[in-house]
Amino acid sequence: MRILITGASGTIGRFLSRHLASEGHHVTALGRTPPDGAALDFARFDLFGAPPRLPDADALVHCAFNHVPGKFRGGEGDDPDRFRTLNVAGTGALFRAAKDTGCRKVVFLSSRAVYGDARRGETLRETDDPQPDSLYGEVKLDGERSLEALCDGQFCGVALRVTGVYGMPPGLTTHKWTGLFEGFRSGAETEPRCGSEVHGEDLAAAVSLVLRTAKHGFEVFNVSDLLLDRRDLLTLVSECSGLAGALPARAASRPGVMDTSKLRRLGWQPGGRDKLKAFVDACNAAT
Structure with a gap:
C-alpha cells in the first residue's frame, strides 16, 4: 500500500x-x-x-x-x-x-x-x-x-x-518520562498523577x-491500554534499578477509562503491563 x-x-x-x-x-x-x-x-x-x-x-x-x-x-x-x-x-x-x-x-x-x-x-x-x-x-x-x-x-x-x-521513539534517545525518571532517581519530589497510556x-x-x-x-x-498511577510506574522503576526513591502519593482521582473492545474485536492486542515493564527495564539498562 x-x-x-x-x-x-x-x-x-x-x-x-x-x-x-x-x-x-x-x-x-x-x-x-x-x-x-x-x-x-x-x-x-x-x-x-x-x-x-x-x-x-x-x-x-x-x-x-x-x-x-x-x-x-x-x-x-x-x-x-x-x-x-x-x-x-x-x-x-x-x-x-x-x-x-x-x-x-x-x-x-x-x-x-x-x-x-x-x-x-x-x-x-x-x-x-x-x-x-x-x-x-x-x-x-x-x-x-x-x-x-x-x-x-x-x-x-x-x-x-x-x-x-x-515508549522510546525510533531515532531518539529520550522519551516522555525521561525527566520524571531522572528526577525520581535524584530524589526529587514527584507530583501525584494517574493517566491512561x-x-x-x-x-x-x-x-x-x-x-x-x-x-x-x-x-x-x-x-488505550493501561491506567497508570505514577506511584506504580515509579515503583516499577525502583524495582528495576534497585534505587529507593521517594514515591509520590496515589493520585486523588482516576481519569475516565476508554473501552477498547471495538478495536480488540478486530484482533488488536496491546502489550499491557509486560510491555511497560520491558520498557522500564530497557530504560534502566541504558542509564
Missing part, C-alpha cells in the same frame, strides 16, 4: 512510519523538512500553507498538529484563535486534497480529549456524546467531523481516539490494523 504520513518526525509519527515501512508499505513523509534518520520518501508539504497537492497514494495517516512544543492540552499558547484556525482549516484542506488525489482511506489521530475530563472514573465508549472541555479536544473533534463529512462509498475515514503514548508500537499496530480492515464510511476507535 502507498501511504502518506504527516508528522513523521514527531513522537507518534516515528513509531507509525517505522512500523508501516517494516510491513512492506511504501511510506512517504509529508512535511516542511525530511524526517531525520528515517529511510522514507519525502514530499514537501505545509499543513498550514496553501491547499496541498499530494502525491498519488492509497491512504493517508494524519499525525501533524500545530501546538506549543511539549504541550497538547494548553498547546494553543497565547493565540487560541490562530491555533484553531491553523489546525481545523489545515486538517480539513488536507482531507479534501487526499480525497481529490484518489486516496481511498484516511486515518486521523484524534484524542481521548474529545470526551472531556468531567467523567472521571467512568467508562468512555465510542458511542458516547463527545463533550470536550479544552480547546485541544474541540479542535480534534472538529477534525473528526471534517473527515466524516467527506466519507462515502468510495472514501473511508477512521478516527483513532488516542490516549497518552509512551499505550505504547507507541501498539498504537502503530492499531493504525496498520484499521488501514487493512476499513472498507467504507467513517468509524471511531478508542486506543
Whole structure:
C-alpha cells in the first residue's frame, strides 16, 4: 500500500512510519523538512500553507498538529484563535486534497480529549456524546467531523481516539518520562498523577490494523491500554534499578477509562503491563 504520513518526525509519527515501512508499505513523509534518520520518501508539504497537492497514494495517516512544543492540552499558547484556525482549516484542506488525489482511506489521530475530563472514573465508549472541555479536544473533534463529512462509498475515514503514548521513539534517545525518571532517581519530589497510556508500537499496530480492515464510511476507535498511577510506574522503576526513591502519593482521582473492545474485536492486542515493564527495564539498562 502507498501511504502518506504527516508528522513523521514527531513522537507518534516515528513509531507509525517505522512500523508501516517494516510491513512492506511504501511510506512517504509529508512535511516542511525530511524526517531525520528515517529511510522514507519525502514530499514537501505545509499543513498550514496553501491547499496541498499530494502525491498519488492509497491512504493517508494524519499525525501533524500545530501546538506549543511539549504541550497538547494548553498547546494553543497565547493565540487560541490562530491555533484553531491553523489546525481545523489545515486538517480539513488536507482531507479534501487526499480525497481529490484518489486516496481511498484516511486515518486521523484524534484524542481521548474529545470526551472531556468531567467523567472521571467512568467508562468512555465510542458511542458516547463527545463533550470536550479544552480547546485541544474541540479542535480534534472538529477534525473528526471534517473527515466524516467527506466519507462515502468510495472514501473511508477512521478516527483513532488516542490516549497518552509512551515508549522510546525510533531515532531518539529520550522519551516522555525521561525527566520524571531522572528526577525520581535524584530524589526529587514527584507530583501525584494517574493517566491512561499505550505504547507507541501498539498504537502503530492499531493504525496498520484499521488501514487493512476499513472498507467504507467513517468509524471511531478508542486506543488505550493501561491506567497508570505514577506511584506504580515509579515503583516499577525502583524495582528495576534497585534505587529507593521517594514515591509520590496515589493520585486523588482516576481519569475516565476508554473501552477498547471495538478495536480488540478486530484482533488488536496491546502489550499491557509486560510491555511497560520491558520498557522500564530497557530504560534502566541504558542509564
